[in-house]
Amino acid sequence: MTEPLVSVIIPVYNVEKYLDKCLTTVVYQNYNNLQIILVDDGSTDNSLSICKHWSIKDERIEVYSKKNGGLSDARNYGLRYAKGEYVSFIDSDDWISLNMISKMVNVFSENDVDMVTCQFITVNNGDAKLFSYQDKKLNIVDRKEMFKLLLEDNNMTSHVWRKMYKRNLIPKDVFEVGKNFEDILAMPTLVSKCQSIASMNEGLYFYRTSNGKSIVNAISLKNIEDRFYAIKESTNEIIKLEPQLGKVVNQALLIKEIDVYRNLIDSGIINDKQALPLITSIKEDLREKDYRILPGMAPKMFGYSILKSKALAILTYRLFEKQDSLFKKVMRRFKLYSERHNKRVAFKDKYLNGNDKLFIVLGVPNYGNLGDQALKFAEYNFIHKYFPDFKLVPVEINDGFLVRNVKKRVTNKDIVALQAGGNIGTLYPWLHNTQLNFLSKFARNKAIIFPQTLYFSDDPMGKQYLQNTKSVYQQMQHFLLFTRDKFSYDFAQNKLQGVRSVLMPDMALSLTPKVEESKRSGAILLLRNDSEKTLSVEDLQLLLRKVKETFGNNYLQSDTHIHFDDIDDNFAKDKLQGLWNKMGKSQLVITDRLHGMVFAALTNTPCIILHSKSPKIQGVYEWIKNNKFIFLEDDINELSSTIKSALATSDCHFERKNIKEKFAQMAELINKL
Known part of the structure; x- marks a missing residue:
């Protein structure tokens, strides 16, 4: 069956810094039948040259150059040349998931709808966050309900991007020229042509907010009047x-x-x-x-x-x-106090009443990093297995107000632990400082840190963080620091004198997920979009070119982070299982995320792991390198041969006898505190 032609319209104006990233994610979609329309709107930098260079490389790209007339004019101009059955708009300083076009076309083909939307992820200097989350995987609404959602401006916004339209339902020159906030003006007209609209719950569009482009944030009389x-x-x-x-x-x-x-x-x-x-x-x-x-x-x-x-x-x-600010502050304080009071009472009733020995885990994640969520569940399993006489007491990272209650109840029989992960140091300052503050309250108690990676930048901030960390750790009287990689272990030995540290595997390596049995096909890419990303645009292009050569369009992009906060255990388990099932159906995982590698091992999936900023990947790889279906790639130029080697690997089975022995040793060390 022939794929419907999709016209992708990308207005371009002075975006030489961002254009390659945008076009990379469009050109390497796992969907081929594209008409990629680049409308240069009178750029004064190298944007037009970049457009022409891409058009030479890919015959699907059409470049049009015009005098500067603004975003509306450029979009209208692009629509005149759009031949596709469907149309999608992308801002040239943003980028999209490699699955966005194919997933939207699938929604059109499987449902009788006139417009398809997805969720979007805001990215600010490497901090990526899902703008809104809807419970339904696919929510189909009529025109009236769509207007209501647009007025609420929450789950559904008037942004023209993040949507796909039927070309025959878009009027000529639908965007009003000479006005900012053209999306708000055009959306009622675009929706008016629709009988039904499908809204997906996946974040497939990445909206860059760190380049100062946003008209909404640029306050001027002209922008205010236009809004x-x-x-x-x-x-x-x-x-x-x-x-x-x-x-x-x-x-x-x-x-x-x-x-x-x-x-x-x-x-x-x-x-x-x-x-x-x-x-x-x-x-x-x-x-x-x-x-x-x-x-x-x-x-x-x-x-x-x-x-x-x-x-x-x-x-x-x-x-x-x-x-009324004082009144509002009082009311907010009262509401917060009331919520915390209720939570404190429920917490005390559930965990702190009675004479049970307690195993307290501080800094438990409620955010959408599935790697940290997996670590949490692994810690829970570890406690239930090796400390069955203890009651597990989880304290979430945002629930610092509960620490005082725990402190009042804890005795010398109890054990206090800090959540595992890669949060010690300067990569994630808020997490580091919060966890350090939690731990400092238990200087006289038995305390451990589940296997962590340590990373302190070599600058004044890093030196100050290291000094603060050393000060807290050295005050702990019954304390064990477990590190999950050799770099962190050596760092602790050299920089945290007097602190007892022990090298142990990543906690998630103890998990045993059940994966749906099916024939494996294609590849899954788990690539970072956050502050630890080190893959350049050029390297990404090379990677995607090799993936295309090997798998055609039989690949998908996912992540070990859902960019969504305030999730509960059931939600996290569901998302983890969904990702594991996807990996279990794939022939190959390519990732620059540590837990992308770990999850590949757990699901017995051949994996190529790329380096990131932190030394944790190399360190954790040492625990599983005896499994010959996990490949650490140091040179992206050797990717083709590594892919061939990975696909040629047979009898993939995660061997971890040594890892199980280390966790048993870890339990013994904790018992001796």
Whole structure:
């Protein structure tokens, strides 16, 4: 069956620093039938040259150059040449998952829908986070419900990117030229042509926020006016199309206009002293009434022009953001206290009552790093196996307020442990400092750190962090530091004098996941997008070229991080099992993530592991290098031969007798504290 043609429109303007990354992820999609339209909008840097260079390498790329007319003009221009059954827009300083196009086309082919959207991941200097999460794997809504979701501006936003459209439903020149916030203006028209829209729960679009590009964050009178105009025009259009949503529109308008004026006031563009007499008059009137009347004022507020409604908007902002700030702070504090009190009571009732011996694990992750989640479950298994007489007491990384309760209850019979991982040092400062603070409260108790990697940068910050760490560790009276790699062990021996350290395997190597039996096919790529990423764009291109040569389109991109926080154990187990099942169906894993390598070993999947910034990969590899289906790749140029060797490997079975013996030894050492 022939793949439908997808036209990918990428406006380009002065993005020479980011363009290669964007185009790499488009060109190497696991979907071939693409028309890649690059519209250079009068760039003054090397962007056009980069576009032309790519067009020589790939015949699917079409380059058009025009005078600068703005993003809307460039998108409209690209649409004139779009021949595909489907159209997708990508901003040239962002990038996409290698699966995005194929997954969206599959949703179209399997469902009777007119538009498909995915979730997106914001990336700020290597800090990647899923913008929003929906419970359903696929949520299909009608036009009215889609408008409602857009007004709520939470799970569904008006961004034109992160979506795929039927070409025949996009009107000519749908983007209004000369205005910023063109997405807000265009989205009602685009949605109006649809009977149903499918929303996926996967984050497949990576939105770069660290380059200062965001119009939303660039406060100027022009941007404020354009945003106000876009909000007004788009919501008026929604009411015309779906009159029943009038109340929802008015509520959304009130919130959004206040936000517009907040930007004006905070930027100093508006001087509210000139409006003081009117503000005072309205303030006196409102003192006699319930604040709940304010939402009802929305239709009146939005009947005014910017100048006429300025005073009322300033008043609303001052009342709720400034003058009531003390009240709001008190209420927030009270709510937080109430939530913590309830959690503290439940925690004490569940874990701290009675005379049980306790095995306390501090800094348990509730964030979406599946490697750290796997470590957590491995620690739990270890405690249940070797310390069956102890009650397991997990304290999450965000629950520092519970440490005081634990401290009051702990005795010299109990054991305090710090979560395993790669968080000691300067790679993740907040995690390091939080964990160090937790541990410092138990200087007189039996305490251990589950196998960790230590990494301190060689700069003033790293030296200060090391000094603080040494100070806490040296105060511990019954203490064992377990390290999971030789580099960290040697570092501890040399830099943490007087601290007893022992080399042990990564805790996740003790897990025994059950993987669905199936015929293996294709490759899975688990590649970083965070601060530890060391794979250059050039190396990524080489890697993807070799993968294409070997597997065609039979590969997918995933990750050991779901970029989502505040997850519970059941959610984490479900995500881990899903990833393990994907790996168990693959012929090969290629990854630069330590736990990508570990999970490949656990699922008996041939794996090529690439180096990252931390020495942990090399160190943990030493524990499993006797398994000949795990390949540590030092030279990306040798990838072709390594792929052949990995695919030629037979009888893949994770041998870990030595690892099991080390964990038994670890339990003995803890018992002797």
